[in-house]
Amino acid sequence: MSQFRKDVFTGRWVIVAETEVVRTENFHFRKFTRETTFCPFCETHEASTPPEIFAVRPGGSLANGPGWKVRVVPNSQLRLRVEGELRRRPEGFHDLMNGVGADEIVAETPRHDRSLHELEVNEIADVIRTYVARILDLEQDKRIRYVLIFKNHGEEAGAHTITHSISELMALPVTPRLIKAKLMAARDYFALKERCIYCDVLHQELGEQRRLIAENDDFACLAPFASGYPFEAWIIPKAHCSAFSRINAVQIENLARILRDVLQRLEHTLGSPPYNLSLQDRPFLRPREGYWKTIEEDFHWHLEILPQLIGLTGFERASWFFYNPVPPETAARCLSA
Numbered sequence: 001m002s003q004f005r006k007d008v009f010t011g012r013w014v015i016v017a018e019t020e021v022v023r024t025e026n027f028h029f030r031k032f033t034r035e036t037t038f039c040p041f042c043e044t045h046e047a048s049t050p051p052e053i054f055a056v057r058p059g060g061s062l063a064n065g066p067g068w069k070v071r072v073v074p075n076s077q078l079r080l081r082v083e084g085e086l087r088r089r090p091e092g093f094h095d096l097m098n099g100v101g102a103d104e105i106v107a108e109t110p111r112h113d114r115s116l117h118e119l120e121v122n123e124i125a126d127v128i129r130t131y132v133a134r135i136l137d138l139e140q141d142k143r144i145r146y147v148l149i150f151k152n153h154g155e156e157a158g159a160h161t162i163t164h165s166i167s168e169l170m171a172l173p174v175t176p177r178l179i180k181a182k183l184m185a186a187r188d189y190f191a192l193k194e195r196c197i198y199c200d201v202l203h204q205e206l207g208e209q210r211r212l213i214a215e216n217d218d219f220a221c222l223a224p225f226a227s228g229y230p231f232e233a234w235i236i237p238k239a240h241c242s243a244f245s246r247i248n249a250v251q252i253e254n255l256a257r258i259l260r261d262v263l264q265r266l267e268h269t270l271g272s273p274p275y276n277l278s279l280q281d282r283p284f285l286r287p288r289e290g291y292w293k294t295i296e297e298d299f300h301w302h303l304e305i306l307p308q309l310i311g312l313t314g315f316e317r318a319s320w321f322f323y324n325p326v327p328p329e330t331a332a333r334c335l336s337a
Contacts (some may be wrong), residue, residue: 005224008189008197010181014226017325018163024270024326027230027309029156035112037270040073041164043110049073053104056126067122068110070130072245075103075168077155086137086143086173100143102171106130107164115153115165117263124256127167128247131279136244138171139284146283154274156308167277175283182280183292183299190298198300199240202227211216211332214261221262223328223335230310230326231270231335233262235303244281256289265335266307274308289301 003016040048042067046293052064054072061067080101088097116124135147151167152158175183189197198240205211205222205251213221213233221235233256237251247255266273281301314324 001063004124005226007224007228008201009185009224010178011185012181012226012228013321014228015321015323016227016327017323019075019210019327020330022326027270028275029057029309032115032154032196032274039112040076040161040163041105041166042112046071049105050076051311054130054137056130068108068112071107071110071127072130072134073105073107073171075105082141084090087223097173100145101173102218104134104140104166104168104169104171105154106134106149106169108167109144109165110166115195116151116259117267119165119260119326121253121260124260125252128252129171129253131251132247134169141171142286142336143173144171144284144320145286146172146179147281148172148176148179149279151277152274153277154272154308155214156311157274157276159274163229163235179280179283180270181280183295186298186300187292187294189319190294196240196298196300198236198302200240202236204299211328213332213335214258215267216250219258223332225328227324227326228322229306229308231273231325231331232267232307232308232324232328233266233335234318235259235262235305235330236300237302240297240300242282242296242299244279255303262305262335266305267332270307272328276304276306276308278304280304289330 002018005014005016007014008279039045046064050073052073054062054070055068056070056201057068059067080099080103082102084098084100086097086100109119109123131149138144138147148170149167186197188245205221211225213223213224217238219235221233224234266275267328282295
């Protein structure tokens with residue numbers, strides 16, 4: 001019999017199937033193939049993108065030319081613009097403001113023939129250091145409240161036209177609703193127990209190991225108890241920390257290692273599955289009296305990897321209940337083998 005499972009981090013309910021057998025033939029997705037046509041994100045094609053915002057350039061190579069390892073440029077089809085004022089204002093019962101923020105592309109490698117899981121650990125570490133640098137820079141902009149970093153790999157995950165290995169960054173003047181739900185759940189749990197809910201769940205999962213996929217000195221990868229997606233995986237720091245930008249040099253290396261490991265396990269088990277990867281971080285702490293006052297203690301940043309193996313149906317779209325045909329315990333066993 002299937003089960004209803006409640007996600008303690010958001011309050012959302014998920015329907016989880018009861019099975020110990022994974023039938024990969026039930027997953028329908030296009031195998032990832034890399035386009036060989038002209039790509040603006042390849043090395044030597046720098047003039048085909050807007051001027052770079054940031055780059056990892058060992059050896060002192062010149063901006064907007066070759067010689068980079070990671071490169072950040074504005075999205076050529078901007079959804080938000082850095083210029084201008086927010087001008088928060090009403091329209092009858094409604095609220096609106098100008099589309100001010102940032103919309104950036106992170107080219108993770110100059111090579112078109114490599115995906116993120118195929119990079120070396122030090123190359124993935126350069127990508128992580130780039131994320132930190134962009135967050136710290138954007139935090140100085142008082143109009144920005146939240147930086148969302150995400151990656152779409154494969155057509156079913158939203159990468160319809162770009163096959164170069166990239167991430168995206170959206171700097172927003174508001175906190176996304178799903179993030180806010182997690183923040184509120186963490187705050188309420190802390191108010192009740194004076195403990196971090198992520199730390200408590202991590203302690204239980206490391207002890208039981210039923211949903212543990214991988215771990216190293218600094219990080220653990222779990223299949224969440226109420227996984228909404230087949231083979232959903234979260235990478236969580238073992239030491240409590242609310243802000244991703246505080247990650248140190250050793251942790252960056254270990255995060256790169258476990259991220260590469262988990263993505264390679266997904267590749268080996270499922271055969272180049274499409275996935276969405278996102279950084280679940282806290283918002284910037286703007287001076288608002290009494291707002292998120294315990295966030296340093298109650299929230300715990302993490303990465304989420306959501307394989308897109310089954311499409312959303314009318315049921316999911318209408319109810320926001322998710323159906324997961326692969327129990328997280330089964331997924332963890334497959335990925336940890």
